[in-house]
Amino acid sequence: MAEIAATNAPELSVSELSLALKRTIEDRFGLVRVRGEISNYRGPHSSGHAYFCLKDQAARIDAVIWKGVFTRLKTKPQEGLEVVATGKITTFPGKSNYQIVIDSIEPAGIGALMALFEERRRKLAAEGLFDEARKQLVPFLPRSIGVVTSPTGAVIRDILHRIAERFPLRVLVWPVRVQGDASAEEVAAAIDGFNALPEDGPLRRPDVLIVARGGGSLEDLWSFNEEIVVRAAARSHLAIISAIGHETDWTLLDLAADLRAPTPTAAAEKAVPVRSELAAAVSDLGRRHSSAAFRLLERCRNDLRGLLRALPHAEALLALPRQRVDHAASRFSNALSRSQDRRRIALANLSHRLAQQSPHARMGRAEEQLGAMKARLARAAGLNLQRASDLLHRTQSRLSIARSAQNRMHRERAEAARLRLGALSGRMDQAAAARIAVQRAKVASLGQLLSSLGYRQVLARGFALVRDAEQRPLRLASEIADGARIEIEFHDGRKEAVAGGAGKAPLAKPSRKPKTQKDQETLF
Incomplete structure (x- = not known):
């Protein structure tokens, strides 16, 4: 009885059994939420997909995130992070195991968020985004303030x-969402947008930014822990005051901002001083400045009076200098007369020496020397001209001999090259003819091999070629879905057919000569 029951069981291929299991699991678990710890995560694959495992104390399940979903995830998977994953359960027939295809992922509870917060804080701190040296001073009295909030x-x-x-002044508000999936991108875009405004014009760039949000839980404030917001604050050219949540709430934006305020109201107080206090301080400083100037002027007047009493009279001060000037004038007059005498004697000596050197005698000697030099120059010019003429004749004769020898050598080389060219041309024609003959023989052999091994010769022996709707050859029955349109090629033509599933009633036996083309397609 056992053997009869075994023979009555339907026979399934491995592929059919795998597909049946896949349909059963996908129908039973359409959408699930699984909580577990990420394991064996090594980052996205070269294809862009991410493969890892979700595990707890007793079991594990393979997980995959497709490339399109991975780029849209708000929380990226990390090794050891406990998450809640939402997706569909399916199977991978190639390895006969099941897996979850994840559509969304979120940290599991406050503990996971705090672990992610600490890891991200250490990473950004290592890059220097929280260093005090890179933070800017907030202007004491800004002309306008930019606010990024809801x-x-x-x-x-x-x-x-x-x-x-x-202190009433101009306030520019950039409206953003401060909670939700797209809030981090909007806050980062608002910070970059304020920095991109021109310094002059109707919409002028503010002098300081306030990024503010009311209180909330760690999940509510998580947008201000995203890297995109922290990096936007770090590269901002404007000073940023962070006012996120209450005094006990801390975010990564507070660490990257130039100044942290415990509340949004405190941020406004840190951004501007009290105008009335400034006016009172300026008034007090003006009064103190006037009083100090008056006291300084009075002290200078008293000092001047004391100095005037200590100074002697003008006549007493000028008596001694006047006497010195008189003595200097007398000494100058004596020195001037002695200097004139010395110059007069020197001029007489020079006149005597000049008379001894007669210009006419010196000109006569110069004319004699010039005549002798002209004669020597004429003789030297004649000799040089003769030498140059002889050198030119010798060079011309040597050049003629060398030119005739060079022409003869060029003619001999040209004749030898012409003979070599003729010999090479004959050899090239013979080699080309032999090469063409070899290639023709090879082409003929390949044609015979193609005709003997081509698939059409196989079709001529009674076989058929099955293709899918995209004209791709099908080798296995498991590649054909039930109801799919297929095309069957015979030796003498092609026919279209519809694939049927296993266990269905056999097709009716076709007549010997179908009446219409539609009947022929139905047979297959």
């Missing part, structure tokens, strides 16, 4: 009210 709620009203109460 346009609704009490935060923006508290900031505007506090600024108007302390």
Whole structure:
């Protein structure tokens, strides 16, 4: 009885059994949420997909995130991170195991978020984004203030009210979402947008930025822990005041900002001083400055009076210098007369020496020397001309002999090259003819081999070639889905058919000569 029952069981191929299991699991577990720890994660594959495992104390399951989903994930998978993954359970027939295809992923609880927070903080701190040296000073009295926050709620009203109460000035509000999937990108875009504004014009760049949000849980404030927001704050050219949550709430933006405020109202107080206090301080400084200037002027007047009493009269001061000037004038007159006498004697000596050197005699001697030099120059020029003429004749004769020898050598080389060229041309023609003959023989042999090994010769022996709707050859029955359109090629033509599944009623036996083309397609 056991053997009869075994023979009654349907026979399934491995592929059919794998597909049946795949359909059963996917129908039973359409969408699941699984909590576990990420294991064996090595980053995205070269294809862009991510493969890892989810495990707990007793079991593990393979997981995969496709490339398109991975790029949209808010929380990226990390080794050892406990997460809640949402996706579909499916099987991989190639290895006969099941896996979860993840559509979304989120940290599991506050502990996982804090672990992710600490890891991200250490990573960004190692890059120097939290260094005090790179932080800017907040302007004491800005001309305008930029605010990045939600346009609704009490935060923006508290900031505007506090600024108007302390020091009314221009406030630019960049509305963003402060919670949700796209809030981090909007906050980073707002910071970059304020930095991109021109310094002059109707919409001028503010002098300081306030990034603010009301209180909330760690999950509510998580957008301000994203890397995109922290990096935008780090590369900002404007000073940033961070006012996220309450005084006990800390985010990575607080570490990257130039100044942290415990509340949004405190951020407004740190951004601007109190106008009335400034006016009172300026008034007090003006009064103190006037009093100090008056006291300094009075002290200078008293000092001047004391100095005037200690100074002697003008006549007493000028008597001694006048006497010195008189003595100097008398000494100058005597020295001038002695200098004139010495110059007069020197001029007489020079006149005597000049008379001894007669210009006419010197000109006569110069004319004699010039005549002798002209004669020597004429003789030297004649000799040089003769030598140059002889050298030119010798060079011309040597050049003629060398030119005739060179022409003869060129003619001999040209004749030898012409003979070599003729011999090479004959050899090239013979080699080309032999090469063409070899190639023709090879082409003929390949043609015979193609005709004997081509698939059409196989079709002529009674076989058929099956293709799918995209004209791709099909080698296995498991590659054909039930109801798929296929094309069967015979030796004498092609026919279209519809694939049937295992266990279905056999097709009716076709008549010997189908009446229509539609009947012929139905047979297959």
